[in-house]
Structure formats: structure tokens, C-alpha cells
Amino acid sequence: MTASAHMTRGTTVATLAFMAGAAAADDTTAERAMGAFSDNCFSPFMTAARVSERFASNDVRVDFYDLDPFSKADVSKAAGRVTPGTDRRCEVAFDGDHAGVAADVAVAALTREGILTDAALQSTHRGARTSGTALLAARQLNPRRIAVVHVGTRPGPNGIETFMNVERLRPQK
Numbered sequence: 670m671t672a673s674a675h676m677t678r679g680t681t682v683a684t685l686a687f688m689a690g691a692a693a694a695d696d697t698t699a700e701r702a703m704g705a706f707s708d709n710c711f712s713p714f715m716t717a718a719r720v721s722e723r724f725a726s727n728d729v730r731v732d733f734y735d736l737d738p739f740s741k742a743d744v745s746k747a748a749g750r751v752t753p754g755t756d757r758r759c760e761v762a763f764d765g766d767h768a769g770v771a772a773d774v775a776v777a778a779l780t781r782e783g784i785l786t787d788a789a790l791q792s793t794h795r796g797a798r799t800s801g802t803a804l805l806a807a808r809q810l811n812p813r814r815i816a817v818v819h820v821g822t823r824p825g826p827n828g829i830e831t832f833m834n835v836e837r838l839r840p841q842k
Contacts, residue, residue, distance in 0.1 A: 698728040699831065702763040703771055705729070706833045707778035710759035711816070717745030724761065730825075732760040732834070752836055754793050760834035767831040768803035772820040775804060775833055779818065784808045788815045791841050799823065815840050 705724050709715050720733040734747035737756040752758070779785070788807040794817045798805050801822035808816050820833045 698763050699765055699767045702729045702761045703774045706761045707774050710835050711778055711782045713739035716742040728763060730762040734758050752793055755836040755838045757837040760832060762830045762832040764827045764830055766822050766829050768820060768822045771831050771833050772804035775818050775820050779808060
């Protein structure tokens with residue numbers, strides 16, 4: 670199954686985690702990272718404190734900020750790069766090329782969360798597609814917010830790494 674394939678509500682992250690296990694051949698770091706992304710990055714209640722708690726691993730690299738929290742949580746400032754126009758970013762990166770499975774996991778998480786309505790890819794993200802991109806798509810969260818999901822591979826500190834990120838932004842006019 671590919672990220673562009675239609676995924677039904679019956680497809681679960683557990684099924685995809687099993688697929689990831691088979692594809693990654695005992696790569697528990699990749700499975701843990703994909704599961705953490707799927708289970709946490711689309712939650713409007715994710716906070717910097719929860720990121721530290723749920724993504725704690727030397728093998729998983731995380732970039733998170735939320736400049737406009739949904740809840741009464743404190744603003745968490747960006748420590749890494751900031752895409753212009755985004756007010757929230759959640760990214761995990763881990764060693765190896767697992768982009769195909771990671772894209773399937775991201776699409777299943779969007780579906781599970783009910784984030785189903787396609788949106789126009791914003792101009793801030795049109796140049797984001799690289800040769801390593803497995804998924805780059807925008808979905809409407811509500812009338813005032815769009816989520817852009819980007820999954821792929823890139824050079825990392827230990828060779829090739831897989832990254833999964835979602836950024837929240839206001840639609841551009």
C-alpha cells in the first residue's frame with residue numbers, strides 16, 4: 670500500500686506498525702518513532718513537556734514548537750527551523766530509509782483523527798518537495814487552519830534519515 674492509496678478508517682496504526690516491523694526488520698527505533706508521531710503529533714493538546722516525555726530517545730530526533738497552543742499550555746518556542754507562517758510544528762527523524770512505511774503511517778493517522786479534507790498546498794511549502802519526499806500534502810483542519818504533512822528522507826547525522834513532520838498554519842489568501 671502506498672501513501673497515495675486510499676486508506677479506509679479500518680486501517681489502523683497497529684496494522685501499519687506491524688507492516689513497519691516487517692519492512693524495517695527489527696528496527697524498533699523506527700517503529701517507536703513512527704508510532705510516537707502517529708499517536709501524538711496531530712493532537713492539539715501536545716505540549717513541549719509531553720514531547721520530552723513521549724519522544725525520549727537518543728535515537729529519535731524531535732523538533733517541536735507551538736506558538737499558539739490550543740489548550741492553556743505555555744507557548745513553546747521554536748528551537749529549530751521555522752517555516753514562515755506556521756504556528757506549530759511537530760517533527761520526528763530517525764536513522765534509515767523508512768519513508769514509504771512512514772508515509773503510510775502518517776496518512777493512517779490523519780484518517781484516524783478525521784483530518785480528511787484536502788487543502789491547497791501553501792506557497793510556503795511548494796518548494797519543500799525534494800527527491801527524498803514520499804508524502805507532501807495539505808489537509809484542512811478547520812476554516813482557519815491547515816496542516817501540511819511532509820514525510821521523506823534526507824541526509825542525517827548517521828547517514829540517511831527518515832523524517833515525518835506536520836506543520837499548522839493559517840490558509841494564505
